[in-house]
Amino acid sequence: MPVGDWTWEVVPASGGVRPAQAADVAVEIWNILAERELAAPVGKVDVSVRIAGDMRDVRVDAVGMPLVPEPLAPGAAFATAVGQAESVEEDCVVTIRVECPGFWLEQGGKYRAEKLFAVQMVLWAGNSLMVTLETYSDAWLTVDTRDREQPEVHTLNAPRLAAALEKISALLGSAPDPGDENHYAKPTQDGFEDVRTEGPAYTDSWGTFEVPARARLLRSRVPDSEDEYEETTDHPVRYLAVEHAGHTVGYLWASVADDAAGFEPRVAVGEIAFQAGAGWLLGLREAHSQGLTPLAALDWLARQPSRPEIGLITGADSREVMSLDALEELSGRY
Incomplete structure (x- = not known):
């Protein structure tokens, strides 16, 4: 479950936005995260195209493609899917979702998570582009999801997130709209609110929400049985x-x-x-x-x-x- 998210709306002055442009932005955001090891060299990317007047009409559905260095080079799977999206002539909704493995830091080492961040681009009929960055880690928080203060972890990681958000905002030309407060934290334009003064929204959010959620996710992969x-x-x-x-x-x-x-x-x-x-x-x-x-x-x-x-x-x-x-x-x- 995401710990927090940030959204930018990009409205072009004229000419609209093409799928290829949205893909370029996705790769640029990936590179911004990679500069700080918030994204590792190879991730996964999905591309879908649905007709705006009938979302059941799916024209492109490319899932789990590897996001490799130079992902938009001719012949790369991502480039091929983007080319298919470009060929759709009707008004459509194009969604590009990138899952970013990356590293969080602790004293004495760094640890890899296979979905540290996710970047989602939603292009609505070529008129506006919604960009959302989600994080699935509590490394940026002053209090982790087990309700324990973690000042050293926060000091090592929060500036990395803040720097990435600042650079993404410069790329997109506006500050982000932070997501709503959730079970774990309250996002801000440069990271997360320090909850140590008022305490977290929930006590034991890990046991109350995360553990049951992942248990349901695991159980959904096997048939019911007594x-x-x-x-x-x-x-x-x-x-x-x-x-x-x-x-x-x-x-x-x-x-x-x-x-x-x-x-x-x-x-x-x-x-x-x-x-x-x-x-x-x-x-x-x-x-x-x-x-x-x-x-x-x-x-x-x-x-x-x-x-x-x-x-x-x-x-x-x-x-x-x-x-x-x-x-x-x-x-x-x-």
Whole structure:
């Protein structure tokens, strides 16, 4: 879920805006973020074109294209999709959405998130261009989404965001319209409001909103079933890390004292964590159908033949944490 967003409306003095111009702006914003490692070298971009009078009439639907260096060079997937958008003669709505992997900083290192920012361009019948920048990280906040003050993290990252917003505003010729206050923070024209004086809008916004939201997102990838373990527990849990393509994508866990087991996706690696998690949830259902206890299911899954498409269990021995909350914290932070 976005932590905050900023929107600019670009209204040309004359001549309208073409899809190719909107694509150029998207790439320029990508480059502004990349200057500060807020965008990594390769991201993902979607392009859609719908007829303005009938939004069900889809003329272009290009999803998950790689955003590589020189993405608008002849022959690049993004350039091809933009060319298709240019060829639509009717009044249409063109949407370009870029998901930006990038790095946030902490003392002693930097950490990659697969969707640190998203940039969305919506071109309405060539008359106006709406540009929205969303962030999915709390690194810019004085208080993180777990209600803990983080002055060092804020000091390292907030100026990077402020500098990017200033440069994007210079590119677009106006200051942004900050998004509304949400569960996590209140955006401003140069970042976020310091909530330490009045406190956050919600206490435990992480547990109240983010954890249930990602659980619903994960569950939506598997069919409904009553043949499964409980989703939550108040007891300590044992867990195994799951790795895919060199990244830890989540943690397979089991309660030590009741009938609960599940998978906690590692948020920073993005969509792949949920894709892998769905496979492990189905594995837990199979173990449950065999009558295995949660701890026995954890051991049984660790011994199954490897399935690279859902990741590999790293390490033969499980680890134990005092609560499921602690494991959710681990999966959500790094």
